Amino acid sequence: MCRHLAYLGPEEPLGRLLVEPPHSLYRQSWAPRRQRYGTVNADGFGVGWYATEDPVPARYRRAGPVWADPSFADLTRVVRTTALLAAVRDATVPGPDGEAAAAPFAAGPWLFSHNGAVAGWPRSLAPLVPRLPAVDPLSLEARTDSAFVWALVLARLRAGDDEGQALADTVLEVTEAAPGSRLNLMLTNGEAIAATAWGDTLWYLSRPGGGTVVASEPYDDDPHWREVPDRTLLAASGTDVLLTPLKDPSDTLASSPTLGSARAGGPPSSKEPRT
Template structure:
């Protein structure tokens, strides 16, 4: 499994989102409080962020544990952003792809992360792979289930689906092909956050204070008020000011 989060709000140092809270994503790499599967997220990490006036995000990813990266403290101190997606990784299977297998995955203006595991990977999704264009398969960043899920989502986005359609249709399709999969997906374009719950936890909270903003995360980063747990089998669509929750349909047997 993994832990991930997305932030929309005023420009802040990345450290305010990643490392400063008492139970931050940094701490969740070795001591998650709500993680249902796995105990340590030490198989890589990544952070993606948007700079003012540039719709294409930047990323910083590493193959090792977040606590062992000597460059992150300086990066987190000086880089500021109002839109962030970050994740710490617990690999489902051993993978030779290093940092390429660490979320967030990116394409155009989008950042994507997967918290979960695809049952029977990779054989269970052979039929879905056959439905993707060859360039989507040959262009996979890594040979892991999360990278393949991103290929499915990205293909739908490129075909004109909106973020909610791309995530919900991918979850339903994969859950039908690989029952028992855990498919908590997280997607942002720097202005919105879209996510699914399918097998693990997710919470959302408006930012405290007057400034509009939203935080969506696998688990709360502090014990403050305002956190709301998202029910399992739910699609979340959020902006800086609003959250919409929609039940996800179970796949047809």
């Protein structure tokens, strides 16, 4: 129901990652090549990026299609970053939330995006509301499944879970409440990326010149792109990528790596996902 992309690596103009490639995220807004659900991503877009020595990312989001925004090309031409997360949106259910419903969502150092849909939303996730601090569901940025999933992830992050653990546990919890949901989640803190492949496509590229791209689909035909198997947690730094299988809630849960374990020399976490 959308396409998203995250990057870590040497400083680059946003446009070199989001606009210039032949099958860039910009082009995927109207002509995705591997999108399984929906055909056009015209219900909003956004990009978040990190500036040097500032851990809190900036964001630029709009409610309409990215190709209709004349400022976007100028912005991406001059702004440079070592880390970003961007998305183009195909709304699961039309609503009045405008750009508030466009990823990336943000809190503190984190940027988050959801590619997919929660089955039976909103009734299916009503039983999970009591698991959140009372203020969280009352202050959702948008009335969408993605915003609620972000609230579940954020509650885990604030409770001390590492990023990979927070994504894995949220995917399993939402799947148990709403079987058949598609939950390709993406999260970055500007230093590493965590993402899940759960019901839709996910790829990664370790760039020969340095840097890692994680995306819903390749933005060019570079043969170094690798597809992430379904039911997998990805943890990446600018130099390394670690893939860990995820199991359905009815199965014995596999251990989940920390986000930092994708960094050079970082050992996988022995911490077990919670149900």
